[in-house]
Amino acid sequence: MFKPAALAVMKKKRANFEQIVEFCRSPRAFLKHLDAAGVDRAVLINYVAPEVIGFTPEVNQFVANYVKEDTKRLIPCGSIHPRHTRNVLADVEQVLRLGIRMIKIHPPHQLLFPNDYLHGVKELEIIYRAAEANGIPVMFHTGTSIFPGARNKFGDPIHVDDVAVDFPKLKILLAHGGRPLWMETAFFLVRRHPNVYLDISGIPPKSLLKYFPRLEEIAAKTLFGTDWPGPGVPDIKQNLEQFRALPLAEAAREQILSKTALTIWPA
Ligand SMILES: [Zn+2]
Secondary structure: OOOHHHHHHHHOOOOOHHHHHHHHHOHHHHHHHHHHHOOOOEEEOOOOEOOOOOEOOHHHHHHHHHHHHOOOOEEEEEOOOHHHOOOHHHHHHHHHHOOOOEEEEOHHHHOOOOOHHHHOOHHHHHHHHHHHHOOOOEEEEOOOOOOOOOOHHHHOHHHHHHHHHHOOOOOEEEEHHHOOOOHHHHHHHHHHOOOEEEEOOOOOHHHHHHHOOOHHHHHHHEEOOOOOOOOOOOOHHHHHHHHHOOOOOHHHHHHHHHHHHHHHOOO
């Protein structure tokens, strides 16, 4: 589905792109790769973003089929795009029926603000209400994106503040902690709202404590991820090893690597 310019960004600086193609085809091959990296479970991020990346609503069916190989280890994340749905209620129902276990909103790629429901985009409110009622978390991409056509004004996590206030039972994950521009905003939101979590994927582990010097204070609501195969994330295992090497208390490390995710998606 990739648009050529987006695909070029994916391939750049990646020697073994064929490996990713193989993993998209074969969940079994990907699970073996996770075994070798020492990873039990993976959330597979998919979202509808026809304008910037090329992804259509077909991603939901794709990931639902993909995870059938092992539904304990592979957690499907899907999406509904307010401007690319003809019937939002029907699409919400389909996503629930497919067993999608997280909804991704990617503001810089979907070209919308998380709180646009306050300005007439009623579909967003319906999506959040359905997620809240069904105990499905919503992950927002926060921070910049280097894909051609991405609009970074949408990446400021402050717009998620409204969502956290208006949907207090909705579990909200701030992907990438607003890196590299808005870490203080992300840290504030995680501390301010009981329903807001920090996802550290896409942050080079070596920069993590520079970006979040008080990370241990919010460890109970922080979860590990890699954002692989995103640009700038060469390898899952290497990412995990670099995280493990950080000077964190053992309890905080365990919390971030396993326990927080287990409270969101119990094993
Ligand atoms: Zn993202």
